[in-house]
Amino acid sequence: MRLEYISRVKEDDTLGKSILTNEGHVLLKAGVKLNNTYINKLKELGVFYIYVEDDRLDDVDVEDERLSELKQLTIRSMSHVMKNVHNCNGKQLKDSLNYVKEMIDYIIDVGDVNKSLYDIKTHDNYTYVHSLDTCIMATFLGINSRLNEWEVKDLGIGAILHDVGKTQISLKILNKEGKLTDEEYSEIKKHTIYGAEILRKNFTIPDPIIKIVEQHHERVDGRGYPYGLSSNQISKFAKIVCICDVYDAISNDRCYRKKFSPNDAYELILSGSGSSFDEKLVKNFKDTFSIYPLGCCVKLSNGEEGYVINQNQGFPDRPVIRVLYDTKTKSPISFYEVDLLKNPSIVIVDIA
Numbered sequence: 297m298r299l300e301y302i303s304r305v306k307e308d309d310t311l312g313k314s315i316l317t318n319e320g321h322v323l324l325k326a327g328v329k330l331n332n333t334y335i336n337k338l339k340e341l342g343v344f345y346i347y348v349e350d351d352r353l354d355d356v357d358v359e360d361e362r363l364s365e366l367k368q369l370t371i372r373s374m375s376h377v378m379k380n381v382h383n384c385n386g387k388q389l390k391d392s393l394n395y396v397k398e399m400i401d402y403i404i405d406v407g408d409v410n411k412s413l414y415d416i417k418t419h420d421n422y423t424y425v426h427s428l429d430t431c432i433m434a435t436f437l438g439i440n441s442r443l444n445e446w447e448v449k450d451l452g453i454g455a456i457l458h459d460v461g462k463t464q465i466s467l468k469i470l471n472k473e474g475k476l477t478d479e480e481y482s483e484i485k486k487h488t489i490y491g492a493e494i495l496r497k498n499f500t501i502p503d504p505i506i507k508i509v510e511q512h513h514e515r516v517d518g519r520g521y522p523y524g525l526s527s528n529q530i531s532k533f534a535k536i537v538c539i540c541d542v543y544d545a546i547s548n549d550r551c552y553r554k555k556f557s558p559n560d561a562y563e564l565i566l567s568g569s570g571s572s573f574d575e576k577l578v579k580n581f582k583d584t585f586s587i588y589p590l591g592c593c594v595k596l597s598n599g600e601e602g603y604v605i606n607q608n609q610g611f612p613d614r615p616v617i618r619v620l621y622d623t624k625t626k627s628p629i630s631f632y633e634v635d636l637l638k639n640p641s642i643v644i645v646d647i648a
Contacts, residue, residue, distance in 0.1 A: 298350045298603050299591035301647075302339050305346060307331050312347035316368055347591060352620055352631060356591045356605055363406075366399040371428055374456060389499055393453055396431065400452040403435050404445060426544055431456040433540035433585075440584040441536065441577065447504075454508030455537045461491025461509065485521045488513055507531040512538050515572045535574045539565060539581055542572075558647065562587045562612065586612040593648040596634070597641075599623050601648050608637045613644060 297312040309330045315323045315338070323341070324334065330348075338346065373392040434455040438448045462470060465487055469480045476484065492510035495501040511525060511534035518526035520538075543565055546556045556564065569578035586607040588594055593603050594617065602617035614636040622629050636642055 297347050297356050297591050298353045298593065299345055299347055299589055300593065301345050302335065302343055304593075304648075305330060305335055305348060307335070310349040312349045314364060315343060315346060316364075316371065321372065322368070353591060353603055353605065353618065356603070363399070363402060366395065366402055367428060367432075370395045370399050370431075370456070371425060374427065396453055396456055397449055399432075400435050400449050403432070404439060404448060427456050427459055429544045430458060430537065430540045433544065434537050437536050437540060437577070437581060437584050438533075441532075441580045447533075450502060450504045451508070451533045451536060454505040454533055455540065457491070457495070457505065458509055458512050458537055458541060459487065459491070460494055461487035461489065463494075464490040485513070488522050504531065504533055508534045508537050510534075512541055514538070516574055517571045519572075532574075532577075535577055539573050539577060542568075558587050559613065559644070582612060583610055586615060588613075588615055588644065588647070594644045595646045595648050597643045597645050600634070602634065605633065608635070611637055 300309075307330060311324055311326055311328045311330055314326045324338070328334070373395045431452050435448060435452045438451040443451060465483060469476065469483060472480065488510050492506050495506050495509060508531065510522070511530050514520035514523065514525040514530045514534060515538070516527050516530065516535070518524050543561055546564060547558070547561045555561075565573065565581060566578060569575050588604045590604055590607070593601060595601050596617065600617075600619050600623050601621065602619040604615045605618045606616035608614050608616070617634045617636065618631050619634065620628060620631045634642065636644070
């Protein structure tokens with residue numbers, strides 16, 4: 297299976313992995329033969345890459361169907377809660393969070409914490425999916441940070457609820473194109489306080505979860521908001537969600553800017569170590585996630601193009617590449633593999 301930007305997908309390609317809407321419904325099921333109508337519709341909806349089947353990459357293993365199903369149930373349930381948070385009772389929230397817990401339990405049981413960040417992402421630029429992606433990233437990072445099972449569950453729940461306060465912010469401000477005024481930015485920053493107030497007032501939520509919602513925009517150097525907390529004043533859970541929230545946010549298009557490339561987004565997290573983000577957690581982030589997803593086509597500094605077929609743990613930018621086509625003619629060849637960890641003079645220069 298290979299991962300292709302939607303602009304590179306051709307008619308008669310077979311969809312390798314189901315695509316979900318922002319409500320968690322199946323938009324297009326795996327196994328469908330793609331045509332121009334499907335491809336154009338996906339472009340309109342903001343889908344920027346998909347998995348397609350490829351016999352020469354059939355050993356590339358992407359996300360299993362159970363995790364896809366749990367994502368689908370979680371998005372559908374949490375989108376309903378977020379839309380109706382002020383009319384949602386404790387039982388409805390508890391029922392919705394049970395899907396989150398089931399998904400977290402599954403991730404813990406599978407135990408595979410060396411993931412590509414793009415394997416985790418499901419769609420582009422949807423609020424509920426951003427919360428889901430942040431939750432899944434935080435779960436993986438929490439496991440690799442040696443949190444126990446109950447801590448990981450609180451972490452994941454806090455991550456999926458981290459932006460609940462934005463339900464109090466005007467859509468005119470949230471969706472504004474261009475620079476916010478000082479007053480508008482001040483209002484945006486209040487979403488952390490609004491979120492904590494909503495949870496404290498309406499639901500019985502443990503304090504560690506509420507601290508995630510309230511503190512996920514604090515920074516270890518004290519330059520965050522809403523309180524300007526620093527270092528050990530910030531909950532460890534909030535520090536984890538902070539990293540995952542920032543990475544996912546900058547990896548998506550916004551009405552006021554284009555998304556960062558995977559390597560640029562990754563470098564921004566690493567460069568924030570010790571200032572914006574906790575140093576130890578950034579190291580765990582680097583050990584947990586790889587930059588380039590399995591099946592992704594990349595351009596190498598020696599002029600070749602190939603597909604990522606394996607990750608080298610602890611070296612997020614040095615995967616194993618399978619070259620399928622002649623560099624000049626683009627004709628299929630007897631493929632060969634390049635392990636970038638064993639070939640330090642070759643680097644990835646771009647995603648093809």
